[in-house]
Amino acid sequence: MLSEHQNDRAIQKARMEPVIFIPGSSATIRRFDDLIDTLNSESKAENAHSVLKVQVEKDGSLTYSGHLSSSNRQPFIVVGFARNEDNYPTIQADSQSMGKVMSELQSKYHFRNFSSIGHSNGGLIWTDYLENYYSSQSFHIRTLMTLGTPYNFSETSLTKKTTMLNDFIEGSDNLPKDLNVYSIAGSDDYTDDGIVNVQSVLSGKYIFQKKVAKYTQTTVSGDNASHSDLPENPEVVNLIRELILQNKGKNPRTNANKLKNVTNKNDRPDN
Template sequence: MWMLTEHQNDRAIQKARMEPVIFIPGSSATIRRFDDLIDTLNSQDKSNDNHSVLKVQVEKDGSLTYSGHLTKSNRQPFIVVGFVNNDDNYPTIQADSQALGRVMSDLQSKYHFRNFSSIGHSNGGLIWTDYLENYYSSQSFHIRTLMTLGTPFNFNESSTTKKTTMLNDFIEGSDNLPKDLNVYSVAGSDDYTDDGTVNVQSVLTGKYIFQKKVAKYTQTTVSGDNASHYWLPENPEVVNLIRELILQNKGKNPRNNTNKLKDESNKNDRPEN
């Protein structure tokens, strides 16, 4: 009976058309963090087939609370995964990434999808990075794209020569990253120094993790209205990037309004030891 159930699940996964976009908010943020962004994306969707929304909250005891629903006819529904335990420190990020592995397994058992894309705001991008290095390979998933928004890969450190323990761990584990992954790292900036919370240099150290390890690593900095750390997910340029690079999958040929993206995938600079 167990073998039959597993075989049926495997067949359902292989046949699945659903490719959700999975969002993770940053520290101290709730599962409502992306509500405005999702409303904007749905209002701009001209297909009249809005992206249904499912929210998963990981409680302090590790249990999962579901709200919302996924419409099976949606090819790209939205899933938001939030953590009650979301303090701003490395041990919490590690614990949340491990919990994310359990969430992903539970989601697949319920909805039988294999392919997905991911978006992480602030420390949400760190959780995705830790998950991809430490838990992804043991699961039957295929991630197409990771987009990080204002993610401080070197925490509060502004110097690229002073690497935190977390950054060093990410660099050391980067060989475990999916080789066919497309990564887009977006930094917000009020004055090209920081976004009011996160130092731009900390965001840009993501190149030491992903460069030469994934199929494509691209970084960009947006400025102007709604470019501060909190409002970054609602920034009009960010919304366009999400729509074109993830929802429309134009990563190989983005339109002109994304031509400020800086592709770092072929650079040879490596972190100093």
């Protein structure tokens, strides 16, 4: 086992920058399998992203499957929770558990930099973690991307803020100031994605605007834009590739305007 000093040196020298995924309520650690298969199908075998899955059991213990390759600069880590009910207390509890998960992952793999993706309530867990536990750990998060995340739960009006949204707004000063945040909403009819109301997703602006380096709202619509399909939506996959894997969000030549309202190429305006 490395001493604390040796571990600190290993963290500082680490080239690994994993992308860490959290699925939504009632979803398992297999939630992102199709997305990961799509991303890896574009790479040569030797350049494929290795995948580690971490299950947080109800007693707080961690179960690992898969592996991380030391040759990968951007391996994938999926963190799922056995306790994953759709309510605010569960999100808070899973966020606290995420602090333990991150500490254990760092002690095993010695990385400091990472990016994150959360689908649905997974984005809420990331938000709560960043506000309440991140600053006490020796990490640097580059990008947070949330997919269909209901920052105001089931409320359809931006004037009615839930306790959770108010808590997030109150704690937003704790967010990393250099963070890039991309909030992606899905829409069948520009109202909701079949489960989450678009206005609830857009209420993330009250949390992140003027608190982080960049906050961008994006809407995908048309085919494959329903809530459960968002992680496999071709436009979403393309955004993950460009903004997280290729880190083009920091390139001033990137056309940021195209991120304001992304429409699926299969969108049929006559429907």
